[in-house]
Amino acid sequence: MSQDLYITNSVLIRDSRVWKNEMLIFKNENEVTFSKFLKAIYRHQELKYPKFFKMDGLSKLGYLATEILTNGEIQNKSTALVFANSASSLETDEAYAQTIQDFPSPALFVYTLPNIMLGEISIRHQLKSENIFFVSREFDASLFIDYCRVTFQQKKAENMLCGWVDLHNNDYDVFLWQIARSGGTDFNEEELKKLYLSTHE
């Protein structure tokens, strides 16, 4: 069964820079830490969501990329979330493990699952939609394509927010995009890979 699906927009956060629809929209001029870079994006976007400051790094990345991608509004509440990364929640796992000997931190433990990010995005945008979180060594375009196509075929979503949000040892790699039945770039493996790699010369 074939159906036409399109990538309607995309965001990349990589190397202290943020791109939206392949246009550079933010760049950190000075060498700053990862957490300062996140705060700088938050300020640049003029966001007001105090919950942001309670999130772990992975959820902050997912939240920020979603706000930029959607201009802060996901109109279609039947927007499924299909996300993946390589390091799962290892960044926060390691931070939590440091606390175990003295005083295990519930505030850190709650972020030791990668799909918490989907919970944060769902809360922010009031999405009671389909969720799944995959973990793969590298960005796997064909897995996204296969899973998303079937989800549309089964009519379980009218729109889809997909993301590769990876974070470990302060190295981050973020690629978000939306899929719909009309408008934009063809949703196929070649185009998806091209978009993912679009910041590489």
Next chain:
Amino acid sequence: MSRNYLLSDSIISPIGFSTKENLAAIIRSESALKLHENSKFFENGFYAGLIEESIIDEKFSRIGEPGYYTKLEKMIILAIQQVLDKQPGLKIENTGLIISTTKGNIDQLGKTRYSPDRVYLWKMAEVIADLFGFKTKPILISNACISGALAIKAANDLISSGRFTNAIVAGGDLVSDFVLSGFQSFQAISPEPCRPFSNDRQGVSLGEAAAAILIGKANSDASEKVAYIDATTANDANHISGPSRTGEGLFQSISRLFRNNNIKPYQIDFLSAHGTATIYNDEMEAIAFNRAGLEQIPVNSFKGYYGHTLGTSALIESILTKHSLLNGQLLNSLNYSASGVSQGLNIIQKNEKRELKLALKTASGFGGCNLAMLLKKESI
């Protein structure tokens, strides 16, 4: 579109090293939950379902060198091997491997016995896939406590997409210091074996286990099989660690599933709940089940037998639901005393033979995730 079926399966747990042994232990009301006193996190010890690594190694030595693999890898490999042993004609080149886990080899974090990349979930999946020679890249799902059932859904959906013709879904999680201390930091661990839906429940017990099942087209002459009908997920959009007070996400996942498949609540013969035995989770489920019109449906939680096995739990419970359907047997919700939720539920209080056709499996987890899945016995 032809359906996919829940075919050969395996459960590796403290109460048995095969599905058959596990079912026999459940019939005997045997529980994996025992008191363990050697923990720095619990002054008076804690109840959990643990498997001695030496027992695993003994079974594993027929497959490979126990020293090369972590405890969790060995458990998952044992489960997969049992499925393959029952399916000698299976073409591995057309078979996908989908692994569900929440924390993988988290017990190896900061340790040096294995290569450090073993704490990456994808690495664990690759190590397991390589041992069996799977040709397709393994897929790993880590979506909190719905992972096990979500992996069955993903298997069905990816078979539909043509990615492979059938798939082995395997899951596993350990009771590590990491997870124990975390649940204890939430003050969520019960001081006695967990009592799902009961008025004397005091929290979760944790358990470790692995399981595996083949999902695909009917491939044997058995006259009755259990088909995967459909599954839906829904987020609560409410709280990242606390269950929704209204059971919204669970209710949405069930009601959408019923609507999509034209099912009425009274058609469900058996409901396998999540039932972790925390105050708020069980109450949330009771509210959602009542909103969905399921208050009369015989329901159990298997957590009294195993504890909460995290990324494996919904996989084990789906396998047990399959066998409940095939055997025509409702299984007792162990450790239940009296109703401890505000809404009426028809909790199964003794093992009972009964004709069963259609079952509903549900699961909920951190991150506000919920899943509902329909399984149906078909005569072929």
